[in-house]
Amino acid sequence: MVENRPFLALLRHLVLILGVALLALPVWLAFVASTQDGGEMLSGQFSLLPSGHLIENYTAVLFQGLASAGVPPVERMIFNSLTMALAISVGKIAISILSAFAIVYFRFPLRKTIFWMIFLTLMLPVEVRIVPTFQVVSDLGLLNSTAGLTLPLIASATATFLFRQFFLSVPPELAEAARMDGAGPMRFFTDILLPLSRTNIAALFVILFIYGWNQYIWPFVATTDESHYTVVMGIQRMVAVPDSEPIWNVVMATAILGMLPPVLVVLAMQRLFVKGLVDSEK
Amino acid sequence: MATVHLDALFKRYANGVPAVNGVSLDVADGEFIVVVGPSGCGKSTLLRMIAGLETVTEGRVVIDGAEVNRREPGDRDIAMVFQNYALYPHMTVEGNMAYGLRNRRVPKAEIAERVRRAAEILELSELLQRRPSQLSGGQRQRVAMGRAIVREPKAFLFDEPLSNLDAKLRVQMRVEIKRLQRRLGTTAIYVTHDQVEAMTLADRLVVMNGGIAEQIGPPLELYDAPATTFVAGFLGAPAMNLLAAEWDGRFARLASGLALALPDLDRAPGPLTLGIRPEHLHFAADSRADATVELVEPLGADTLVHLRLGDAMVVARPTGTVGLASGDAVALDWPAAHIHLFDAEGRRILWTPSERETRSCLPVA
Numbered sequence: 216m217v218e219n220r221p222f223l224a225l226l227r228h229l230v231l232i233l234g235v236a237l238l239a240l241p242v243w244l245a246f247v248a249s250t251q252d253g254g255e256m257l258s259g260q261f262s263l264l265p266s267g268h269l270i271e272n273y274t275a276v277l278f279q280g281l282a283s284a285g286v287p288p289v290e291r292m293i294f295n296s297l298t299m300a301l302a303i304s305v306g307k308i309a310i311s312i313l314s315a316f317a318i319v320y321f322r323f324p325l326r327k328t329i330f331w332m333i334f335l336t337l338m339l340p341v342e343v344r345i346v347p348t349f350q351v352v353s354d355l356g357l358l359n360s361t362a363g364l365t366l367p368l369i370a371s372a373t374a375t376f377l378f379r380q381f382f383l384s385v386p387p388e389l390a391e392a393a394r395m396d397g398a399g400p401m402r403f404f405t406d407i408l409l410p411l412s413r414t415n416i417a418a419l420f421v422i423l424f425i426y427g428w429n430q431y432i433w434p435f436v437a438t439t440d441e442s443h444y445t446v447v448m449g450i451q452r453m454v455a456v457p458d459s460e461p462i463w464n465v466v467m468a469t470a471i472l473g474m475l476p477p478v479l480v481v482l483a484m485q486r487l488f489v490k491g492l493v494d495s496e497k
Numbered sequence: 498m499a500t501v502h503l504d505a506l507f508k509r510y511a512n513g514v515p516a517v518n519g520v521s522l523d524v525a526d527g528e529f530i531v532v533v534g535p536s537g538c539g540k541s542t543l544l545r546m547i548a549g550l551e552t553v554t555e556g557r558v559v560i561d562g563a564e565v566n567r568r569e570p571g572d573r574d575i576a577m578v579f580q581n582y583a584l585y586p587h588m589t590v591e592g593n594m595a596y597g598l599r600n601r602r603v604p605k606a607e608i609a610e611r612v613r614r615a616a617e618i619l620e621l622s623e624l625l626q627r628r629p630s631q632l633s634g635g636q637r638q639r640v641a642m643g644r645a646i647v648r649e650p651k652a653f654l655f656d657e658p659l660s661n662l663d664a665k666l667r668v669q670m671r672v673e674i675k676r677l678q679r680r681l682g683t684t685a686i687y688v689t690h691d692q693v694e695a696m697t698l699a700d701r702l703v704v705m706n707g708g709i710a711e712q713i714g715p716p717l718e719l720y721d722a723p724a725t726t727f728v729a730g731f732l733g734a735p736a737m738n739l740l741a742a743e744w745d746g747r748f749a750r751l752a753s754g755l756a757l758a759l760p761d762l763d764r765a766p767g768p769l770t771l772g773i774r775p776e777h778l779h780f781a782a783d784s785r786a787d788a789t790v791e792l793v794e795p796l797g798a799d800t801l802v803h804l805r806l807g808d809a810m811v812v813a814r815p816t817g818t819v820g821l822a823s824g825d826a827v828a829l830d831w832p833a834a835h836i837h838l839f840d841a842e843g844r845r846i847l848w849t850p851s852e853r854e855t856r857s858c859l860p861v862a
């Protein structure tokens with residue numbers, strides 16, 4: 216880190232540039248593809264420069280979708296994805312911060328057992344428990360609804376664990392001082408713990424939003440109705456058309472649009488996010 | 498009026514550790530009580546039971562005549578200053594001080610007025626909008642004090658509030674705390690392991706050891722007449738010289754072979770512990786050789802002379818400087834009025850020698 220030899224500097228930059236290229240090139244290609252018309256891509260000559268059908272392609276996917284593949288307008292799917300991602304991240308944070316609060320600050324029977332049970336569910340992601348989960352959601356009549364789409368994804372051992380670790384690092388005297396100051400448990404939670412967790416919440420929100428946005432298997436299982444399709448599902452449907460070539464420029468335009476909201480969330484929360492990851496200021 | 502009355506308090510932690518083993522104490526209104534003792538003796542536990550942060554296993558905590566054992570800390574009307582200050586990091590100085598009042602639904606105008614006054618007393622007026630992280634250690638300490646005084650509580654509780662400050666600031670804040678408590682006239686219970694803080698702050702001192710109060714009384718009374726060898730050894734720096742001796746009816750014979758006449762001591766022969774403070778152990782002018790000088794530490798105002806007395810080491814503390822060097826043989830003078838005697842259990846033996854001022858305890862070879 217402290218060395219300043221030109222050769223090393225060059226090497227460092229080379230590695231970084233390679234990394235950036237590796238990550239950015241596919242995105243660029245997707246963007247290029249999304250600006251071409253249907254024929255250009257199949258012609259076999261793939262240009263690295265955008266073509267002229269940008270507005271035409273994007274308005275088409277945004278407001279019409281791809282009826283031939285049974286895909287609703289992207290605008291509709293983004294709304295669905297957004298609802299799902301927001302519900303998942305907000306729900307996860309709300310539930311896990313409250314469970315962590317209970318586990319760290321209250322003495323109740325089986326506290327340790329409950330903590331370990333929550334911890335054990337870390338080993339059971341959606342994909343593993345998908346069949347029983349489907350059964351439950353279907354029995355509750357929640358298929359094809361936002362609730363059915365989000366509820367099974369909301370319980371979160373990871374976030375509970377992270378908040379628990381954070382709460383354990385808060386000096387216990389703070390809780391005692393608040394008690395002396397006449398603050399009850401919920402007062403302490405809202406007035407002191409919540410503001411102190413601000414950056415942690417922001418960091419988790421970004422991570423969970425992207426997690427929610429990228430959900431694929433569960434929405435695929437839990438929804439059959441087009442009106443509940445999410446962007447990620449929509450792309451899959453566009454690619455998996457029977458008896459014909461996927462219409463790549465449309466698929467790519469959808470993909471680019473589908474990438475935008477998470478990017479915006481990251482950009483908006485960037486400062487808090489980085490602070491939450493690296494800052495230990497209490 | 499705010500009195501605190503502790504009635505045979507016991508505390509056993511969930512893991513079975515008996516931290517406080519029956520402490521009774523009556524604190525008068527406006528009194529400054531200091532609880533002092535070595536680390537782990539149960540001082541904090543005692544204070545936290547008074548605060549309500551720790552449940553009471555047995556006994557009663559009575560504040561102003563009302564038992565508060567089952568009352569929440571916030572409902573006991575007492576304020577506590579923590580060792581690490583425990584300021585709310587996301588609140589300004591003003592917010593920190595006002596928080597307890599806001600929770601008690603004190604009218605806004607009154608909160609502002611009380612915070613303003615407290616800030617003025619503690620010279621924090623310029624810092625009201627700062628966060629704790631933007632303050633120095635001493636300033637944080639003041640804010641913690643401010644948070645306690647705006648509440649105008651029945652009593653202040655302090656748990657080693659100065660331990661995180663550097664030596665100079667510690668002296669300064671010590672004086673300030675004492676002055677503030679006098680000015681406000683609020684009952685205070687102050688926990689520390691620092692015996693200088695204890696001696697200087699206390700109206701009455703509680704010396705704790707292993708969960709019990711060994712002795713309670715005004716600091717100088719404890720210094721002059723320690724009830725046990727523990728108190729004798731704990732108060733004063735350097736500590737009182739404590740020497741094992743065998744009482745034969747006329748002389749107390751020390752392990753080194755030295756024998757001290759103890760006039761008027763009416764006691765059956767047996768083992769005892771003899772104590773004398775370094776400042777009371779004088780050098781005699783005669784040419785006997787009772788002890789050998791091991792080390793001389795000149796401190797300016799006085800000198801610490803470490804002496805070997807047979808197997809034991811004793812410290813003398815003559816004022817000014819002395820012309821002694823390691824290896825010198827010296828004769829010691831043991832003024833009877835300043836000799837403390839303790840029995841085999843370490844309890845003080847009442848002894849009033851008739852010849853208080855004379856050098857009556859001449860060592861006999």
Ligand SMILES: Nc1ncnc2c1ncn2[C@@H]1O[C@H](COP(=O)(O)OP(=O)(O)O)[C@@H](O)[C@H]1O
Pocket residue numbers: 510511512514515516534535536537538539540541542543
């Ligand atoms: N929460 C606790 N659980 C179990 N034992 C404790 C707890 N707090 C303190 N102790 C024990 O009780 C004894 C007294 O502790 P404490 O009151 O903190 O001593 P001090 O403040 O005098 O240093 C110590 O032996 C300590 O280890």
Ligand SMILES: [Mg+2]
Pocket residue numbers: 540541542
């Ligand atoms: Mg302590």
